[in-house]
Amino acid sequence: MANPLLNSFLPLFYISWFDDVLTETEMKTMKDAIDSQDWLTKTDKDELFSKIDVENPPSRSQINEWKEIISKGVDDNNDDELLTDVALKLALVENPETDNEELKKLYFFLQELEKSLGIISSEAIFAFKEKHDTITSKYVTEATFEVEKLTEILDGSQAETINKVKKIFTLPAFKYEESTDTEVYREKVLKWCKILAKEGLGATAYPKEHGGEDDVEAYFSIMETLSYHDLSLVIKFGVQFGLWGMSIQSLGTEKHYKKYLKDVGSLKLPGCFAMTETNHGSNVKSLETTATYDHKTKTFTVNTPHKLARKEYIGNAARDGQMATVFAKLIIDGKDHGVNAFIVPIRDSKNTILDGITIEDCGHKMGLNGVDNGIIYFKNVVIPKENMLDRFASVNSKGEFESPISSDNRRFFTMLGTLVGGRIGIPRSALAVAKSALAIAIRYGDQRRQFGPQGGSEVPILNYRMHQRRLMPYLAKSYAIHFALQYVTKRFLHRKEAEMQEIEALAAGMKAYSTWNTRDTVQECREACGGKGYLSENRFGALKNDTEVYTTFEGDNTVLMNLVAKNRLSEFRNQFGEMNAVSLFNYVVDQAKTSITYKNPFATRNTDENHLADPEFHLHAFQFREKEILASAAKRIKKLLDSGLDSFDAFNIAQHHLINVGQAYLERVVLEQFQLQIETTNDKGSQAILGKLFQLYALSTIEKNASWYLEQGYMEGVKTKAIRKAVNQLCWEIRQNAVPLVHAFNIPESCLSAPIVTKKK
Amino acid sequence: MANPLLNSFLPLFYISWFDDVLTETEMKTMKDAIDSQDWLTKTDKDELFSKIDVENPPSRSQINEWKEIISKGVDDNNDDELLTDVALKLALVENPETDNEELKKLYFFLQELEKSLGIISSEAIFAFKEKHDTITSKYVTEATFEVEKLTEILDGSQAETINKVKKIFTLPAFKYEESTDTEVYREKVLKWCKILAKEGLGATAYPKEHGGEDDVEAYFSIMETLSYHDLSLVIKFGVQFGLWGMSIQSLGTEKHYKKYLKDVGSLKLPGCFAMTETNHGSNVKSLETTATYDHKTKTFTVNTPHKLARKEYIGNAARDGQMATVFAKLIIDGKDHGVNAFIVPIRDSKNTILDGITIEDCGHKMGLNGVDNGIIYFKNVVIPKENMLDRFASVNSKGEFESPISSDNRRFFTMLGTLVGGRIGIPRSALAVAKSALAIAIRYGDQRRQFGPQGGSEVPILNYRMHQRRLMPYLAKSYAIHFALQYVTKRFLHRKEAEMQEIEALAAGMKAYSTWNTRDTVQECREACGGKGYLSENRFGALKNDTEVYTTFEGDNTVLMNLVAKNRLSEFRNQFGEMNAVSLFNYVVDQAKTSITYKNPFATRNTDENHLADPEFHLHAFQFREKEILASAAKRIKKLLDSGLDSFDAFNIAQHHLINVGQAYLERVVLEQFQLQIETTNDKGSQAILGKLFQLYALSTIEKNASWYLEQGYMEGVKTKAIRKAVNQLCWEIRQNAVPLVHAFNIPESCLSAPIVTKKK
Structure with missing residues (x-):
């Protein structure tokens, strides 16, 4: 510039043209502002105007010259410098004697100008800086706990079994199958199953006298650990040793154990569990396949009465x-004695399909294509009497039906x-998959850099708050579900007859809760890995598609949640007698009393950090929701029935409400078990990080249900807002430990496999 | 029974044993109750006790005898009959003279007994009935509008183009490819593209003088309609004629059009759009590939500087x-002039890869395996000067850089x-997929029966409230998005320079909104079809996996939503000048004034049906949310900046909030356009059903955001609860028209293909 003082305008002009941040109107504003300054001469003004003439934009080389001038005024090491500071230095460089008054005017004018143009001075400066650090840029992974100790807590008493399985994965035979040919894949999966059987893993749950270990707990751990590898393997393994073998063990008697179990455990005798029919998947009580007894020949004739009564989706069948x-009436x-179970041969040992049996392949599926699901039709297939699995019902020597349980329904x-x-194996397998997805996405998010502060280097995407929001709550939830599934397993292993209905509901509910969680976690993790997540080599395709059916098989999740809700309603009835107006009223009053301290203005508006982090607050909020929702569902159904509605209609109208009954119950169970785990954790480092995860699980669940809490007046807006902020903050804090937390899952690298995180670049 | 009067107890006993609904304790309760009745003799009591002795349960044949006795008292045609009515009839059958007093006692005793045992009399009766109708059972599909008329509204001016594409699908060549072999699939997709090119569809958008039709609108309709068929076809078609062809048309000049467009449109010259690099997917401004100009030879040398700067995921490349x-700096x-575009030959016409080019296959992907995505490395590949696409920048005859846009950023x-x-083609393609998924799931839900009232036949699963809740809101949303995408298309076709930023944000936002909607819709539809939904033949695998990457490519959705939010903030700035405290305050006060009528207790608690159905209420609620969230985000960021935070950090902290800014904006746009459509619809039947769908879209969106409205005090709990009920009711009402509504999409059966709905059983 002719007048070197005017160089102080260059930073502003530079960013105006270079980044085109200003509109024509704003250029005009700038011109008018300059025009109004009486301390600038006409020549000064004209020179300045010439630089911001939209009709005559500066050339590129001119802009570059400006930058070189400006750079002289920028201090790369001073992060607090503003654009106006630089401007002032530029004015001084060639003009050390300018009197202070003029400089002051200049300084304030430039400041005003920037403000009125909406330029953020501290941001714009970085256009001229070589490097630029921000809080977001500097944040890195740093473990505050010992990874091995947390792994010990997760594996618990099952460490030995888990490690045994992991060691088998190191065999070269366990390399992933990459062929898209179904036949090749099925062959490989069968081969894997044979190796596992040979290692004695197939028979784990069977009695010792039949070649097993009598260790059901270990069986579940095996299922779970196998799920780090290939899901077709898990399901094929589960069909053979779980569904097929355990149906013999659970529904048969000693003669069946002797005859079959050893060969099942060694995989010499591959078999199926043929329950589902095309027309009856959820409503299995209404299966239509028949097994007709003939006392003369002491045989049953198994028959598929019509096409849609064929057995479908049967694993190991194709x-x-x-x-x-086979489950059949x-x-x-001529009398129907309800659904019972029978062993029916379908192929000979040379794999030839037997007479009367027709088998079709279910064909290609979204996933699990290593499992040979098939369709079976029976055309008057005759089997001997001893093939009835007769633990709960039998045909006596007179040819009469006998059962210790008189009701067909109850027996079934x-x-x-x-x-x-x-229903315990599946949610545990699902959880392992969620862990794999998190391990890949979180480790990738820690490495992958994209965007950054202006003039600064790019930032790991896991440092972005939204990325944390997408992944951290799922990380917390996977830890929460881990301990809840341990609890369900223990309840199942130590079950007593009287608890069975509760345990069944618990298992059904956790199956739905965990498999839905896996569906959502894998989906979010795939998206969080962008295009890389779409490549099959990074395994999200398999993780997603193989577990896609987890929400359907072993009981459709929505149907299961209805079942859970009905169980809760009957618990309610047990606790309060019949569901009449008086007992409901008493229950609600009782509820109100216990929560009175929480429904005063102080509690509903309490946003104190310690309060929001307090497990007692969390537990109370979860329990309150559980009980209140149950009571209101009961009230509503009663009201509908009282109005003369058929109970089928009444339950249908309340179905959405009932799903929430189940959901609230499960959330409370998960929270409670997580809290119990933390209380009994000795290692301080692990305890502290588990505590953070617990808080995140608790608060993000409350956040999800915020509208309900607000409707109830249990919380006010200030509190739910504070909870939202607390969730954001917890996500930020946990991010530091996120990579160590997925390392604590201790998933073998060969299983994780995804090159985006396991390969050196 | 010895005393025939006692037969009246049989119904109660029967259901106690048959269904095992009573616990042992309850059996004891029953025994005690009987014991307390002085009008029963000792012999009577003993006989009754013998029937409910848990130590000595009745035999099965005995229970069946009871049923036969009971059946005599049941009137199959009277739906209002109670269990006690039947009991009374049984007492009378063999005992017509019993004096009234005794009968009365008996009647009241049985009533009391049932109540105290928690038996729902009107439900239990159905154990003895042959048939049983309920409201839920009777509900069936019944169209209240003419399907063809609604199709006309959806297709609008594009009907001819749409029908032309659908006609091509009837060619035998368009049978779906079932092979899992990638090579076979890619070959098939290329063949399909060639047929479409031959029919003139490829060049539709190009100028007439270069073999096209100059019809961009038709091009979008073609993309959308192709999406009913195969998604690999859509993407391959989009890469060739859209990305590759349109990059020439948009970034090149006449000489390029002349040289290339005709061959691109006829598919004689297959090409790629090579922007994304391994290290830069979202942040494409920082691409690292270089194109270095040599003025002596008048050439550019294109080079990949390091491995992670290779071009990745490039369609048509493998x-x-x-x-x-190729996009390169x-x-x-030695001076960097920013990212520009260049045409680089990679194979000769015999398909041999050229010198200096290395191509790798991206390998198997979750979906779209009919598209040959590849990786390209350039090793000093020399191209002539005219290969620069020079609409926005060029190298002049002196070898200097020239551009009408001085800023590199702005130019890029x-x-x-x-x-x-x-970003318009993709969300429209995504919507077509959501429609396909809904068509399959809703038609299946209408046919598939499972469970039913006791004694009644099974019920179509679409009659279950939860099933409706899962599908109807997505049906409404797909209609809503349809009209919004029509609007975006029109805005794009008639764009003016000054609107470009707004249109870009709108398109980016709707791309995210529509593709996320498709992700969720397809997922829910798959689950709603259970095991059948998992079979590849029913197409959910393809629909899900092929569109899985839609949320990632053409801009990662989360990144796009950030972009939308930043655009909204700058609109805000434009409207209110700088983001200072005063203007923000004024804005908020202004907001408060306009909403004052809505924030009075009457409005916040108004649960009147007409009010909840009022489009004015909906629009105000959406607008209020949009403005309020934008203002609070602006305030928050300002506060963070004022506290001295770096703007990069400030925007990061508010990231979650910013995503909501974008979301609220898009929801308002979608609502508004849906409403405009309804206002201009002449056909009354269509208008009425669209009105219902509009209400469901509006209320289910408000329901989703309920916690926010409650926090703001814009609504109180009574109102959000009423809205939840209104959503349930709308789902129930729309279910009647659900099948006709998916028929109105007019998707060819050969495309839908899914045997669960298209095949006769």
């Missing part, structure tokens, strides 16, 4: 199964109850 | 592409702006 546990002398549900183990 | 539009005399974003069409 390719390998030689026998099947038992008919004696008792039979199903013995099979509840499947 | 197999078919012969040229690519232009370097002249102007270039990207011309490519915004991709």
Whole structure:
């Protein structure tokens, strides 16, 4: 510039043109402002105007010259410098004697100008800086606990079994199958199962006298650990040793154990669990396949009465199964004795399909294509009497039906109850998959850099608050569910007859809760890995598609949640007698009393940090919700029934409400078990980080249910807002430990496999 | 019974044993109650006790005998009959003269007994009935509008183009590819593209003088309609004719059009759009590939400086592409002139990869395996000067850089702006997929029956309230998004320079909104179809996996939502000058004034049906949220900046809030456009059902945001609860029209394909 003082305008002009942040109107504003300054001469003004003439923009090389001039005034090491500070230095460089008054005017004018143009001075300065650090840029992974100690807590007494399985994964045979050919994949999965059987893992749950270890707990741990590897393997393994083998063990008697269990455990006798029919998947009480008894020949004739009564989706059926546990209505002398279970051979040992059996392949599926699901039709297939699995019902020597349980319904549900183990294996397998997805996405988020402060280097995407918000709550939830599933497993292992209904509901509910969580976690993790997440090599395709059916099989989740809700309603009835107006009223009054301290203005508006972090507050909020929702559902159904509605209609109208009954119950159980775990954790480092995860699980669940708490007046807006902020803050704090937390899952790198995190670049 | 009067107890005993609804304690209760009745003799009591002795349960044949006796008292045609009515009839059958007093006692005793045992008399009766109808059972599909008329409204002016594409689908060549072999699939997709090109569809958007139709609107309709068929086809088609062709048309000049467009449109010249690099996917401004100009030879040398700067995920690259539009930093005399676009040959016409080019296959992906995505490395590849796409920047005859846009940033974003069409094609393609998923799931839900009232036949699962809740809001949302995308398309087609930033933000936002909606819709629809939904033949696998990357490509959704939010903030600034305390305060006061009528107790508690159904209420609620969230985000960021935080940190802290700014803006736009559509719909039947869908979209969106409205005091709990009920009711009402509503999408059956709905059983 002719007048060197005017160089102080260059930073402003530079960013105006270079980044085009200003509109034409704003350029005009700038011009008018300059025009109004009487301490500038006409020549000064004209020179300045020439630089901001939208009709005559500066050339590129001119802009670059400006930058070189400006750079002289910038201090790379001073992060607090403003654009106006630089401007002032520029004015001084070639003009050390300018009197102070003029400089002051200049300084204030420039400041005003920037403000009125909406330029953020502290941000704009970075256009001229070589480097730029921010809080966001500097944040890095730093473990505050010992990873191995947390792994010990997670694995608990099952460490040995878990490590045994992991060691098997190191065998070269366990390399992932990459072929998209279904036949190749099925062959590989069968081979894997054979290796596991050979290692004795298949028979783990069976009695010692039949080749097993009598260790159901270990069986679940095996299922879970296998889920770090291939899900088709898990399901094939589960069908053979769980569904097929355990149906014999749970529904049969000694003669069946002797005859079959050893061969099942060694995989010499591959078999199926043939319950589901095309027309009856959820409503299995209404299965239509028949097994008709003939006392003369002492045989049952198994038959598929029509096409839609065929057995469908049966694992092990399309390719390998030689026998099947078939669920069919038992008919004696024309009378229907409800659904019972029978062992029916379907292939001979050379794998030839037997007479009367028709098998179709279910064909390609979204996932689990290493499992040979099939369709089975029976055309008057005759089996000997001893093939009836007769623990709960039998045909006596006179050809009469006999059962210690007189009700067909009750007997059938008792039979199903013995099979509840499947509803523990599946959510545990699902959780392992959620952990794998988190391990990949969180480690990738820690490495992957994209965008950054102006003039600064790019930032790990896990430092972005939204990225944390997307992943940290799922990380917390996966820890929460881990301990809850340990609890369900223990309840199942030490079950007593009287607790069975409760345990069944608990397992059904946790199956839904965990598999839905996996669905959501894997989805979010895939998206968090962008295009890399879409490549099959990074495993989200398999994790997502293989577990997609987890929300459907072993009981459709929505149907299960209805079941849980109905169980809660009957618990309610047990506790308060019949569901009449008086007892409901008493219950509600009782509820109100216990929560009175929480419904005063101080509590509903309490946003104190310590209060929000207090596990007692969390537990009370969860319990309050659980009880209140249950009571209101009961009231509502009663009201609908009283109005003369059919109970089927009444329950249908309240269905959405009932799902929430189940949800609130499960959330309370999960919270409670997580808290118990923390209380009994000795290692301080682990305890502290588990405590943070607990808080995040608790508060993000409350946040999800915020509208309900607000409706109830249990919290006011200030509190739910404070909780939202607390969730953000917890996500930020946990991010520091996020990578160590997924390392604590201790998933073998060969299983994780995803090159985005396991390969050196 | 010895005393025939006692037969009246049989119904109660029967259901106690048959369904095992009573616990042992309750059996004891029953025994005690009987014991306390002085009008029963000792012999009577003993006989009754013998029937409810838990130590000696009745035999099965005995229970069946009871049922036969009971059936005589049941009137199959009287739905109002209670268990006690039947009991009384049984007492009378063999005992017509029993004196009234005794009968009365008996009647009241049985009533009391049932109540104290928690038996719902009107439900239990159905154990003895042959048939049983309920409201839930009777509800069926019944169209209240003409399907063809609604289709006309949806297709609008594009009906001809849409029908032309649908006709092509009927060619035998368009049968779906079932092979899991990637090579076979890619070959098929290329063949399909060639057929479409031959039919003239590829060049639709290009100028007439270069073989096209100059019809961009038709191009979008083609993309959308193709999405009913195969998604790999859509993307391959989009890469070739959209990304590759349109990059030439948008970034090049006449000489390029002449040289390339005809061959691109006929697919003689397959090409790629090579922007994304491994290290830069979202932050494309920082791409690292270089194009260095040499004035002596008048050439550019294109180079990949290091491995992670390779071009990745490039469609058409792995197999078919012969040229690519490559985005690279232009370097002249050592100076960086920002990212520009260049045409670089990568294969010759015989498909041999050229010198200096290395291509790798991206390998198997979650979906879209019919598209040959590849990785490209350039090793000093020399191209002639005319290969620079020089609409926005060029090298002049002196070898100097020239551009009408002086800022590198601005120029790059102007270039990207011309490519915004991709962000319209993708959400429209996504919506077509959501429609397909809904068509399958809703038609299946209408046919599939499972469970039912006791003694009644099974019920279509779409009659279950929860099933409606899962699907109806997505049906409403797909209609809402349809009209919003029509609006975005029109805005784009008639764009003016000054609106470009707004249109870009709108397109970016709707891309995110629509693709996330498709992700969720397809997921819910898959689950709603249970095991059948998991079979590939029913297409959810393809619909889900092919669109999985839609939330990532053409801009990661989360990044796009940030962009939308920043655009909204700058609109805010434009409207109110700088973001200072005074203008913010004024804005908020202004807001408060306009909403004063809505924040009085009457309005916040108004649960009147007409009010909840009023589009004015909906629009105000959406607008209030949009403005309030924007203002609070602006205030928050200002506060953070004022506290001395770096703007990068400040925006990071508010990131979660900013996503909501974008969300609220999009929801308002969608609502507004839906409402405009309804106002201009002449056909009364269509208008009425669209009105219902509009209400459901409006109220279910408010329900989703309920906690926010409650926090703001804009609504009270009574109102949000009433809205929840209104949503349930709307789901129930719309279910009747649900099947006709998906028929109105008019998706060809051959495309829908799913045997669960298209095949006769």
